[in-house]
Structures are given as structure tokens and as C-alpha cells.
Amino acid sequence: MNIGDVVAERTVHLTRESLVRYAGASGDLxxxxxxxxxxxxxxxxxxxxHGMLTMGLAVETIMPWLGDTGRIVEYGVRFTRPVVVDADGGADVTVVAMVAAVDDETARIDLTVTCADTTVLGKAQVRVRR
Incomplete structure (x- = not known):
């Protein structure tokens, strides 16, 4: 694991149906x-x-690479811009996960989260046990 390595990336397409399903599951109506x-x-x-939907999709991106969610020590984001989900076209949220810092016990993975070429989560960082 080296600083600058991209460990995961994906694009998730959200629809209005996605939002309704999340609302029902989360209770945020x-x-x-x-x-x-x-x-x-x-x-x-x-x-x-939902902000928490966006936050969850972002961290979920590293799960296949991470293997064990118990390795997550800390996760935080700042909500900088909303994800507007068009009734017809939906919205694509893109996440790129890159190694930003490494020490003997942990690594910090920075998540770049964008929608329509706009960063929607700022300071999205996951600290994981190595």
C-alpha cells in the first residue's frame, strides 16, 4: 500500500426509486x-x-478492497453540495478512493465523491487498520 494508490473506484446511479427505498429503510421520510x-x-x-445515503455509498466503495469492515477505525465527511436526482435521468455519484497516508498501524483513505463534476462530500476520509 503506497501513498497515491487508487484502491477502489465506482459510479453509482441513483434514481428517484432509490431515494424512496432509502427513505423507507432509514425512516427519513x-x-x-x-x-x-x-x-x-x-x-x-x-x-x-439523502446525505447519509451519499455518505454510505462513498464508504461502501472500499469494502471489496478492505475485505473486513471491522478494519474501519474512523470515517468522516463534510457535506459540501447536494446530490440532485433528476426525475428522468437520475444522478451518477462517482467515488475514487486513494491512499493518502500510511503509518505502522493504519492507513488513511481519501474519498473523492462527485456528481456532475462537482465535489459533493468534502474531507471524506476513512482510517483503516492495516
Whole structure:
């Protein structure tokens, strides 16, 4: 494992159906996640993906590489921009996971998370046991 190594990457396509399913599973039934009229009424650019859904998709990207989720020591992000999910076209969220720091016991994996060429999660970092 070397600094700069890309350990995983993927693109996840979100649809309005994805948001409704996540809302039901998570219990977050805020209508800004599935109703255009409500999103517009509160001044949003459109229906938004749940922040925790985006955060979960991001860290899930490294699971095949990691092998054991018990190796995760710490995970954090800053929500910088919303993921707007179009009714017809949906939205593609792209995640690139790169080794950013390594010591004897842990490694820090930085996640670059974008949608429509815009970074949607800032300082997305996962510290894992080596």
C-alpha cells in the first residue's frame, strides 16, 4: 500500500426509486427526497439524495478492497453540495478512493465523491487498520 494508490473506484446511479427505498429503510421520510413541489417550495434546486445515503455509498466503495469492515477505525465527511436526482435521468455519484497516508498501524483513505463534476462530500476520509 503506497501513498497515491487508487484502491477502489465506482459510479453509482441513483434514481428517484432509490431515494424512496432509502427513505423507507432509514425512516427519513422528508419529502425533499422524493417530491419536486416540496423541494422547490423550500428553495432547493430539485429533489436531493439523502446525505447519509451519499455518505454510505462513498464508504461502501472500499469494502471489496478492505475485505473486513471491522478494519474501519474512523470515517468522516463534510457535506459540501447536494446530490440532485433528476426525475428522468437520475444522478451518477462517482467515488475514487486513494491512499493518502500510511503509518505502522493504519492507513488513511481519501474519498473523492462527485456528481456532475462537482465535489459533493468534502474531507471524506476513512482510517483503516492495516
Amino acid at each position: 422528508n419529502p425533499i427526497h422524493y417530491r419536486d413541489d416540496v423541494a422547490a417550495k423550500v428553495g432547493l434546486p430539485g429533489v436531493l439524495a
